[in-house]
Amino acid sequence: MQQSTSTLGFSYIENFRCLADKCADNCCSHNWRIAVNDEQAQNYLDNYPSLYNIIAKDSDGYRIQNNESGCMAQDQGLCIIHRDHGESLLSDTCTDYPRMYRSLSQFYTRSGTMSCPEIARKCLFDDHPFALQPTELPDNHKNGTKLQNQNIAELSQTLWQETISGLMESTLDKEKSIEETLSTLWHMATKLEQNSLTDWPKIIMQSKPKQLLSSLKDIAKSAEHTTDLLYMLLENLDRPSETTEHLRQLVIGAFTIHSHDLQNRPRCQLKQEFKDYYQNHKSQWLQSSLKRFVAAEITRTGFPFISHTSNGKDYGTSLKEWTTTLCLRTLTLRLLLSVCGTHYAADRQGNLPDENSVITWVYNFCRKVNHTQPGNNEMDLRQAVLDSQGERLYDYFDFMAM
Ligand code: SF4
Structure with a gap:
């Protein structure tokens, strides 16, 4: 059956x-x-020898060469291929980035990645960045060219739209804390896995945060595992790509180190000033930023219809794995933003961070985690959460116990 050309895009990427x-x-x-x-x-090679001279071939195929200023095809921040020859001669990577396309059953979708600062700005601060709107595929993907079709039984465009819209509403619900949002998602994933796709919009709409809030309080445990997030965050900041060394140093400096046992991980505790900052400012900017991060990641990764990101199936191969990954990444970003916000306030008479600062922290985090494989710490924590049927997450939710 021929696929229709119907395409839906999120507002943040359509206006990018x-x-x-x-x-x-x-x-x-x-x-x-x-x-x-x-x-x-x-x-x-055949028609543009000057462009052929800036590419090279290695064991993974052709690539544009780099020099001390970055990409060899740039002149003071402008792409010379685009400037001198137009978009049709760009590589697919450059034409697409920061956009992401999916070909699902009978339709296409377009989303984006917050590793681009302009996408981060739109996702974090536009009025309705996650609204869906009809759009068209670009020339390099016309009629699904170079898009791998994911044929999902029962999935129509209407069902996809209802599912995604319900998820956005649940994720961005102002009445929920970020911990309740993550808890809702985690428990929702179990139900989605056990039910037919056609029931998903109803299941999503019926998720009740208030019940989950009480279970969060009941289950929350000791600080036994809470330095796990510190190590996962440091691993994320260490991932390849340009360094964010000063962010790394801020995070390390936010902890008091209680032991220096070389055989084991040092025991660390988050300093009180950072806990106080989170407690006092979470409803002012932290929770809303984190919820928008969650929503943006849902759109980027194609959740809850498990598929590839630009980095393969790095989020996992089941809904449970996927949701656990999202929860852990959000909680490490919560730690990073709290540390950065505390320092910002200390340097500026207690002010809340301006938009540019929040964008910089978030897109730097996304540049680290969106384009490389997960590290061992993340994989171990993901498995530990799954083995505990999600209960380990409640240790991690408790920011004051870190
Ligand atoms: S990071 Fe985003 S806005 Fe900046 S040059 Fe790249 S695509 Fe454009």
Whole structure:
């Protein structure tokens, strides 16, 4: 059966415009690996020798070469391929980034990644960034070209739209704390796995945060595992890509180290000032930023219809794994934002962070975690949460016990 061309995109990506040379952290200035497919490389060789000279072939295929300023195809933040020849000669990576496309059963979707600061700004601060709107595929993906179709039985575009809209409403619910949002998602995943797709919108709408709040209080335990998040965050900040060393140092400095046993992990405790900051400011900006992070990740990863990200199935291969990964990443971002917010307030007479600071913290985090494989700490914590049937998460929810 021929697939329809119907496409839905999230408002934040449909209204996105690349800032190019005005971008504070232009993607052309990094030493990223920009792949060029064989067909495009042949086109360069046959018709554009100057472009062929800036690509090279290694064991993974053709790529644009880098130099000390980043991508060799850039001139002061402007892409010379785009500037001199137009979009049709760009590599697919450059044409697509920061957009992500999915081909599902009978329709297509478009979302994006907050590793781009402009996408982070829109997801964090636009009025309705996650609203869905009809759109069209770009020329390089017309009629699903180069998109792997994921045929999901029973999934229509209407059912997808209802499911996603329900998830956005549940995630962004102002009445819930971020911990309740994550708890809701985790318990919802169990029910979704056990029921038919056609029941999903109803299950999502029926998730009740107030019941989950009481169970959170009942289950919350000691601080036994709470330095796990510190190690996972440090592992995330250590992932390849340009360093965020000063963020790493801020996070380490936020903990008092109680033991220096070289055989084991040091015992650490979060300093009181950072706990107080979270307690006093969570309803002012932290919870809303974290909920928007969760919503943006749902759109980026295609949840709850398990599929690939640009990094394979890094979120997991089941709904439970996927939701656990999202919970853990959100909780490590909660720690990072709390530490950064505390320092910001200390440096500026107690002020709340401005939009640019929040965007910088979030997109740097996403640059670290969205494009590389999960590390051992994350994989171990994911397994520990799954083995505990989710109960371990309640230790992690308790920020004051860190
Ligand atoms: S990071 Fe985003 S806004 Fe900046 S140059 Fe890249 S795509 Fe454009």
